[in-house]
Amino acid sequence: MTAAPTIAIVGSAGTYGRWLRGFFERRMGLRVLGHDPGDPASDTPEALLEQADVLLFATPIRQTPQVVGDYVRRSGGREAGRLWLDITSIKQAPTEAMLRSRAEVAGLHPMTAPPKAPTLKGRVVVVCESRLDRWRPWLQALLDALEGEYVYADAERHDRMMALVQAMVHASHLAQAGVLGEYAGGLGGLDAIMPFRSASFELDAAIAARILSLNPAIYEEIQFGNPHVAGMLDRLLAQLSELRGLVRQGDDAARARFRERFLHSREAFGAQALEEGSYAYERVGYLLADLVTRRYASVHLPEDRAGSLRALLHVFERHGVSLESIHSSRTPAGEVHFRIGFVRGTEPAALSTALTEIAGTGLGHVLEAG
Ligand SMILES: NC(=O)C1=CN([C@@H]2O[C@H](COP(=O)(O)OP(=O)(O)OC[C@H]3O[C@@H](n4cnc5c(N)ncnc54)[C@H](O)[C@@H]3O)[C@@H](O)[C@H]2O)C=CC1
Ligand SMILES: O=C(O)C(=O)Cc1ccc(O)cc1
Known part of the structure; x- marks a missing residue:
């Protein structure tokens, strides 16, 4: 086991495979290999088995037990001392297949499609710890980096x-x-x-x-x-x-x-x-009621500092624009943005001036307004 293992993703061109590659490379600074028949430029299964410390299956549910079986055969014992993971939505058959290897084994099931955010922060992930020993601390480091909400169960449960x-x-x-x-x-x-x-x-x-x-x-x-x-x-x-x-x-x-x-x-x-x-x-x-507000603006605050939201709100105040609601969520890049609803009867010209000032001064990026 190494502190910075090489990761290999089986199914690297799929929806989750692509998200996971970005996560391992950018958030954990790890080297990532991947194989996917959908990506002719991807690495070969042999390269994965030869070079990777951690193998992660992100393949279609129905095929996964068979794909794992194929990797068990190809690996031929080289997997001893390594870690095999999967993210399949059903756990029993893929887990049984992984346990036929000599690798340490854990199943993960993120209870979400790959989010637009860079981690699984706030999302539930089921963890099936099947055969863990020396990889346990690294798996914990992975779970910490993913920032999920973890619940533990065996595959059957x-x-x-x-x-x-x-x-x-x-x-x-x-x-x-x-x-x-x-x-x-x-x-x-x-x-x-x-x-x-x-x-x-x-x-x-x-x-x-x-x-x-x-x-x-x-x-x-x-x-x-x-x-x-x-x-x-x-x-x-x-x-x-x-x-x-x-x-x-x-x-x-x-x-x-x-x-x-x-x-x-x-x-x-x-x-x-x-x-x-x-x-x-x-x-x-x-x-839901706030989201039907006729007049609204979605604004991203590029400066992540105390007081920047207050500065934004101050612009509306100076232009006599009253807020009805304010909600925060994430942009596809994982940045926080605010969706601000304005009271009925808001003067369109005053709102437009305020938004122009916000964009012009660089206080906020106006992503959408209606
Ligand atoms: N997308 C989602 O919302 C969630 C998916 N999952 C699980 O993640 C896994 C992957 O799901 P998605 O990424 O959405 O599916 P996907 O269909 O987008 O990706 C699967 C990839 O596996 C590849 N593949 C098929 N056979 C292969 C083989 N023999 N070797 C290597 N690659 C192979 C396919 O070409 C495809 O690119 C599934 O087991 C699913 O249950 C779990 C939670 C949520
Ligand atoms: O985000 C959603 O809408 C989902 O519910 C997607 C989803 C699909 C399969 C899973 O195993 C887990 C989550």
């Missing part, structure tokens, strides 16, 4: 959890997307439905849209590649069937049964989870 955390959520939103598609003819599609939205509908539609925008192979495999999913779908379907039966029955007994079930689920959640979840929902509701 991970997959059971994912049947709920991912497969159930995806399945129910895909079902919603299907129903919305079927209703589109009669009601005019999502464009016609959205003006009637509740915050819940907006969030659910956003989740469905997100699922439908990302790599379909991942969503397919999260359903089809996890042995715990079929049982979860049975339960989901049973719950919906029972509800449908009660609604069709429609009498007081059915309503009583509905209330009973409702109360039962409330108890199962527990008072604290209900309170926290409801509060989280309210906060998101305020955020």
Whole structure:
């Protein structure tokens, strides 16, 4: 084990492979090799096995156990004393395949698509520590550098959890997307439905849209590649069937049964989870409401120093422009920017002068204004 190991990424041209290369090179200052059939200029598998201390599999879920098996064969024992990692969304089969090598083994599962930020700060990462010894301190250094929120589980427990955390959520939103598609003819599609939205509908539609925008192979495999999913779908379907039966029955007994079930689920959640979840929902509701503000500006403050936000706000104050909301988030480069909403009736000329002054003095970069 070395303090600055050479990393090799299998699947280096993929979405996560590219993000990870940037992370290892820029944030950890490590040498990175990579192989990907999609990138003819990438290194050969043999170069990876010959030169790398850490091998990381970032390959499609369905292929990963087979790809790992291929590397076990090619490596032929050279992997002893090295570390093999994977980031597959399903853990059991890839982990079993990696354990057939002589390498130390850990599985990581970032619960997010590669973010636009340079690290996984604030994002949950599941860690399956399968066979760790001398690489444990370096793995910890990697986790520290990634800045994630870590939860530990063995591969089997991970997959059971994912049947709920991912497969159930995806399945129910895909079902919603299907129903919305079927209703589109009669009601005019999502464009016609959205003006009637509740915050819940907006969030659910956003989740469905997100699922439908990302790599379909991942969503397919999260359903089809996890042995715990079929049982979860049975339960989901049973719950919906029972509800449908009660609604069709429609009498007081059915309503009583509905209330009973409702109360039962409330108890199962527990008072604290209900309170926290409801509060989280309210906060998101305020955020969504702020985002529909007619007049807004997104501003990046290039000077990361105490007082620069105050200086920015002072410009609005001097031009008589009142703020309605202010939120911060990250640009694709990982820089913080502020989205500022202005009160109804804001004078467009005053706002425009203020924004011109902000850009002109270099106080802030105005990324977007409306
Ligand atoms: N994209 C996401 O949102 C997340 C992905 N993951 C996991 O990360 C892994 C990779 O996902 P993505 O980067 O999104 O997929 P991707 O499809 O963008 O990338 C996979 C890459 O692997 C390459 N590949 C296929 N067979 C190979 C082989 N034999 N040797 C070397 N490379 C090979 C492909 O050419 C492709 O470039 C998956 O296991 C997925 O479950 C985990 C969390 C989130
Ligand atoms: O960021 C999102 O929308 C996702 O939920 C993406 C995602 C896809 C697969 C994973 O295993 C984890 C996260």
